Amino acid sequence: MAKVQGAVTIDTNRCKGCNLCAVACPADVLSLQPKEVNDRGYHYAYVVNPDACIGCSSCAMVCPDACIEVYRVVNKS
Amino acid sequence: MKPEEIIKPENKIYSRPRLLDDRNTHYCPGCSHGVVHRIIAELIDEMGLEDKAIGVAPVGCAVFAYNYIDVDWVEAAHGRAPAVATALSRLNPGHLVFSYQGDGDLSAIGTAETIHAANRGENIAIIFINNGIYGMTGGQMAPTTLLGMKTATTPYGRRADLNGYPLRISELLERLDGTCYITRQAVHTAAAVRKTKAAIRKAFENSVAGRGTSVVEIVSTCNSGWKMTPAQSNEWMAEHMFERYPLGDLKNI
Numbered sequence: 001m002a003k004v005q006g007a008v009t010i011d012t013n014r015c016k017g018c019n020l021c022a023v024a025c026p027a028d029v030l031s032l033q034p035k036e037v038n039d040r041g042y043h044y045a046y047v048v049n050p051d052a053c054i055g056c057s058s059c060a061m062v063c064p065d066a067c068i069e070v071y072r073v074v075n076k077s
Numbered sequence: 078m079k080p081e082e083i084i085k086p087e088n089k090i091y092s093r094p095r096l097l098d099d100r101n102t103h104y105c106p107g108c109s110h111g112v113v114h115r116i117i118a119e120l121i122d123e124m125g126l127e128d129k130a131i132g133v134a135p136v137g138c139a140v141f142a143y144n145y146i147d148v149d150w151v152e153a154a155h156g157r158a159p160a161v162a163t164a165l166s167r168l169n170p171g172h173l174v175f176s177y178q179g180d181g182d183l184s185a186i187g188t189a190e191t192i193h194a195a196n197r198g199e200n201i202a203i204i205f206i207n208n209g210i211y212g213m214t215g216g217q218m219a220p221t222t223l224l225g226m227k228t229a230t231t232p233y234g235r236r237a238d239l240n241g242y243p244l245r246i247s248e249l250l251e252r253l254d255g256t257c258y259i260t261r262q263a264v265h266t267a268a269a270v271r272k273t274k275a276a277i278r279k280a281f282e283n284s285v286a287g288r289g290t291s292v293v294e295i296v297s298t299c300n301s302g303w304k305m306t307p308a309q310s311n312e313w314m315a316e317h318m319f320e321r322y323p324l325g326d327l328k329n330i
Contacts, residue, residue, distance in 0.1 A: 007083035011093075018107030018307040024267055042106065050080045058267035060091045064111025065102060070091035071083045 003075045006055020010045050011067035017042035021059035021068060027052040030059055094118040096127065096147045103141060107307020109297035110139055112264040113177075113206065116274045118146050120281060121173070129285070130173040131165050133158040137179035138213045139206065156187025159194035162201040166284070173285050175202040180221040181211045184246040191246070198255025198289040202280035205292055208299040209243070209318060216302035220244040223321055228302070243321050247294045251327045257289035259328040263296045263319070265311040276326075296322050 008029070015038060022030040022045060031048040038044045045068075047053070055072030096118040104110045121130045130148040134140060136155035143150035153161040158176035166174040183191050183205050194201065210228055211217040217230040223243050225234040235243075251259045258280055262273040273295060280291035296318050298310035305313060 005078050005083060007080040007088075009084060014101055016106035020107055020307050020311070023308045023311075040101075047080070053080075055090065056267075057091045061267035061270040062112065062264070064104065064106075064108055064115075066093045066097055066111070066115045068091070069089065069093070071085065071088040072090045073078060073083050073088050075078070 004054050004072060005075065006053040006070060006072045007050065008047060008053060008059060008071070009069045010047070012044040012046070013038050013040070014065050014067035015042060015044035016040075016065055017044055018064065019045070020062045020064065021045050024058045024062040026056065026058060027054055029053045094122055096122050098145050098147050100144065102145055104138065105301045107298070107300050107310070108138070109208065109264050109295065110206065112270060113204065113273070113295055113297075114142065114145050116264075116270065116277055117175075117177070117204070120274065120278055121146070121148055124173075124278070124281060126173045126281070126285070129171070130175070131169065133162045133165065133174070133176040135176070135178040135182040137182045137211075139177055139179060140213070142177050156182050156185070157190055158182065158187065159190045159199070159201065159203065162203075163194050163197070163199045166200045170200075170287065171285065173202070173281055174200070175204060175281065175284060177204045178206070179212070180205070180207045180209065180219050184220050184244050188246070192249065192253070195250045195290045195292070196253045196255045198257075200284050200287045201290055202277070202284040203290065203292045204277065204280075205246070205294040206297050207294055207322065208297040208302070210299045210302040212299040212302045216299070221246075223317060245322065247292060247327055250290075250292055255290050256292065256328060257330050258283050258291040258326075259294075260292070260326045261294040261296060261322060261324050263314070263324055265298070265314060269324075294322070296324070
């Protein structure tokens with residue numbers, strides 16, 4: 001059975017920390033930095049649980065600042 | 078596989094649209110404008126209309142739309158975007174002429190221009206962002222504000238006897254013979270974003286093909302004006318706004 005694995009990269013300096021990606025993620029991959037802030041003072045989103053990502057790109061679809069890139073591989077073995 | 082093995086150019090399925098300028102938007106965190114800008118940038122690129130697209134920017138939060146999407150833009154006076162778009166589409170037949178307007182721009186000061194442009198059946202696509210509030214000026218009541226909704230100018234909630242009823246402008250435009258496509262969408266979930274993208278694509282196709290006026294109303298949030306977090310305002314919108322502004326196609330011919 002094919003297993004889909006995904007990964008996301010976040011442009012942390014563009015992120016405004018709105019948390020919509022974390023809410024939209026069905027696999028709880030993303031979260032906001034609890035303490036760290038980016039250059040503009042926002043608690044940016046980061047990948048907290050990379051192994052759970054399924055590459056569905058829901059986070060990228062709802063991101064208002066287009067700062068998420070999505071990658072996906074399908075393991076056919 | 079480790080994330081480093083997955084993050085390779087050949088596995089990329091989504092990235093920032095090419096036509097979105099490399100600068101940060103001035104919108105508040107979580108604003109729906111950013112999502113709609115991204116959809117428009119993606120669509121113009123996918124449809125190969127980069128050299129044929131002319132946008133008309135409004136007055137309101139989206140006044141700087143011309144700074145964010147890398148196509149030709151004209152900035153219109155407050156509410157006059159459909160009038161400017163009329164001239165552009167008549168002088169440039171076969172081009173994609175679209176206006177991008179908020180509810181204060183389109184349904185308050187620009188009601189006359191909107192209704193007459195739609196009644197004349199101008200070949201333009203109108204993207205209408207309806208968040209029920211004047212966001213840029215500090216959250217005052219708009220014609221689209223819901224009954225009972227608290228704003229800066231209705232601190233005890235909007236009252237029908239004092240402030241009138243929420244204006245459903247898409248229902249008004251639906252009755253006009255010049256319009257060919259009227260739809261109401263939202264961008265609060267990934268599925269809704271995909272539907273909105275399909276709707277805007279259809280509106281753009283109508284504009285290029287000269288079928289008449291298309292209006293895509295996007296029920297949006299204004300988390301700063303509503304005094305909520307972005308996630309809360311999405312929930313509030315789904316709970317309250319959709320009751321008055323139900324999603325779906327109103328007209329499709």
